[in-house]
Amino acid sequence: MDRKGSSSKGSKGGVDRRAFLGMLGAAGVTIGLAGPVGPFALPAHAADDPAPGRAPHQPYLHGYNAASLKSWSPESDRYAKYFRSRVPLATRIAPFAATQADPELATGAQLMNLSYDYDNSFFTAYKYNDVFARRLLRFWQYTDLYGSWHGMPVDGSPTDEPEHGLINLPNPAYTDAAHRNGAKSLGCWFWPRSGEFADYLEQRADGGFPVADKLIEMAGYFGFDGYFINQEAETAPADAAKLMEMLKYLRAQAPEGFHVQWYDTIMVNGKLDYQNQLNDSNAPWIQDGKTPVNNSLFANYWMPDDAQVEKSVETAKKLGLDPYEAVFHGTENEKYGYNPPYDTRLVFPEGKPARTSWALFGSHFAWDRYPDRENPDAQPAVFQRERRYWSGPNEDPTRTGRTEYVPWPHEDDGKPRDADNHKKWDGVARYITERSVIGAFPFVTRFNTGHGRAFFLDGKRASDREWNNASIQDILPTWQFWTRSGGSGEPLPVDYDYTRAHDGGSSLRIAGELGPENPTTVRLFKTALRVTGGERLSVTFLTGHDGGDSGLDVGLILADDPERFVWLPAGRTARGWTTATLGLDAFAGRTVAAVGVRVAAAKRGQYALNIGELALLGGAAERPAAPAGFTVDAAHLAEGSGSAEVFLSWRFSAQGVWYYDLHRELSDGGLEAVGRIYDEVYYVKSLARSGGEPTTRLRLVAVAPDGTRSAPATAEVRWA
Structure with missing residues (x-):
């Protein structure tokens, strides 16, 4: 050039x-x-x-x-x-x-x-x-x-x-x-x-x-x-x-x-x-x-x-x-x-x-x-x-x-x-206007940027390994970041957090000193979602605040009234990850043009909010079929290391599938995250043998666009 x-x-x-x-x-x-x-x-x-x-x-x-x-x-x-x-x-x-x-x-x-x-x-x-x-x-x-x-x-x-x-x-x-x-x-x-x-x-x-x-x-x-x-x-x-x-x-x-x-x-x-x-x-x-x-x-x-x-x-x-x-x-x-x-x-x-x-x-x-x-x-x-x-x-x-x-x-x-x-x-x-693809239900984001220092499932650490994969990056906020204070103080800053996540490698974090003078609004997504009845919004969040009670509201901007948010209370301070589900029937016949959140506190103190998932959902979820043809194509054992490179495949289906999740079954009944992809093949760079186990069982799950998971398919890696 x-x-x-x-x-x-x-x-x-x-x-x-x-x-x-x-x-x-x-x-x-x-x-x-x-x-x-x-x-x-x-x-x-x-x-x-x-x-x-x-x-x-x-x-x-x-x-x-x-x-x-x-x-x-x-x-x-x-x-x-x-x-x-x-x-x-x-x-x-x-x-x-x-x-x-x-x-x-x-x-x-x-x-x-x-x-x-x-x-x-x-x-x-x-x-x-x-x-x-x-x-x-x-x-x-x-x-x-x-x-x-x-x-x-x-x-x-x-x-x-x-x-x-x-x-x-x-x-x-x-x-x-x-x-x-x-x-x-x-x-x-x-x-x-x-x-x-x-x-x-x-x-x-x-x-x-x-x-x-x-x-x-x-x-x-x-x-x-x-x-x-x-x-x-x-x-x-x-x-x-x-x-x-x-x-x-x-x-x-x-x-x-x-x-x-x-x-x-x-x-x-x-x-x-x-x-x-x-x-x-x-x-x-x-x-x-x-x-x-x-x-x-x-x-x-x-x-x-x-x-x-x-x-x-x-x-x-x-x-x-x-x-x-x-x-x-x-x-x-x-x-x-x-x-x-x-x-x-x-x-x-x-x-x-x-x-x-x-x-x-x-x-x-x-x-x-x-x-x-x-x-x-x-x-x-x-x-x-x-x-x-x-x-x-x-x-x-x-x-x-x-x-x-x-x-x-x-x-x-x-x-x-x-x-x-x-x-x-x-x-x-x-010079360039922001674009958006959020024009139909369902829409789900976990604020996963496509890399992490660990991998989380259901709010728990499911792998301690670093990773990057832009292929599974979520749709991220349209505006990074559009914040406003409702008072005389500065709004809280916003960023991605790689130490806590609900699903994937990151969550969205709003944190700082919060009080009556700076309730903070964060405008997140530009949308064109026509509500017809039966739709709902859910938000999964984790809060912490040492200055007293605090709350989270989710805001909707309607296309026929774009100058203001309509606020829906999602809940107050809670221990652990909390999911609030809010019905949208009151907006039937109207179009949601933007979505945001607001945090507020009656008493000043250090505040932190992590949003692990924001979902705008339609009717009843349909569970995807379990993956078919899940196979270990090859396993190359690394000499003296107790690990293997593993090549996996299955029959790809685009019908009702957002992505496929790969897990390893652990001896205590838990699951370790191995990978995530929207494809029919996956390469595992290093699968570690646990103790002297003769086989390692892997699970493959299809996940629907609303997050609903299929029954698992399984395959085994044999170490001998």
């Missing part, structure tokens, strides 16, 4: 090594660039320790070159079945300005978030793993398109000099999370790579392109929605022409909803020439005459004034295209952090409609650029950096906007300036 400007305006400079580390790596490609960095090189950690923490049989994803693309099949791809996304793309509810954080913000502009999703790893590209300190996006409500950005070696590539593939697939766990929130997930295409580009452009006698056919087939099998095309190298004119033909074929053959985004790189003659806009020179990559090619353009970042953006709008309209659908002007955060060189307000002029949509590169910097990011105890600081990026410097989407800003000079010299100063960043919520 370029950091500066069109090659007609000077040399391409200021390129960051880490941004390209997975893309070029040791692919047999050396590119010299003018500027302060020079040729790309592999960082020492990638070459010296290519697979830290990988178990001998642990599945990992790889890249694909021309040969592996043309010959691809799920059967021949050794780990393919472990890297599928099975979560369907959710439908988002219609915009409703009255409940937006900024009711004046228009909803047309979209957001593309191009970011790495395997921690920029080469040989450790896992769907899920056994560490807590990993980057997991918790702000899907602002993203419309998610694109993976990394590079991975082809299967069988040597670790010391890996050959990277042209294509790498998005992490299916991220695809699951994206789909659950209504965002599309894209795989990544990056050239240059080793080999001949012409090998990818083979055309059959019938006019079809084998590689294009396989790209569509792979997206269908792995469950993602298209590709981000980064053809970032000079390309022979004949190859460029053939690429254009192949992309037209790809677009024509792809299923409805498939999205292909073109990065602003080569011209139709193959010359690498960043335009920083959509114009007549690069428009044929989006629409060639009347023929669609790619769906949209990710414009390069060089944007000293609004002329480029206006030109993009003009060109899109001339082609008969919606600028919000066809053009995504880019901002580079991977290197520049909170202080990118070109002003976002060129795309989003103050007080006026957005000119085009917006593309982000490197939102992962909040994690990646934090020096202590691998330390589990340091994660609160990482989470704060993430909130500041998405919700603005005040960590509140209702109070966005930079509080300190000094414009960059006209030329970008490629050097970051004050990159960690969040006061110079407006927040994504400043």
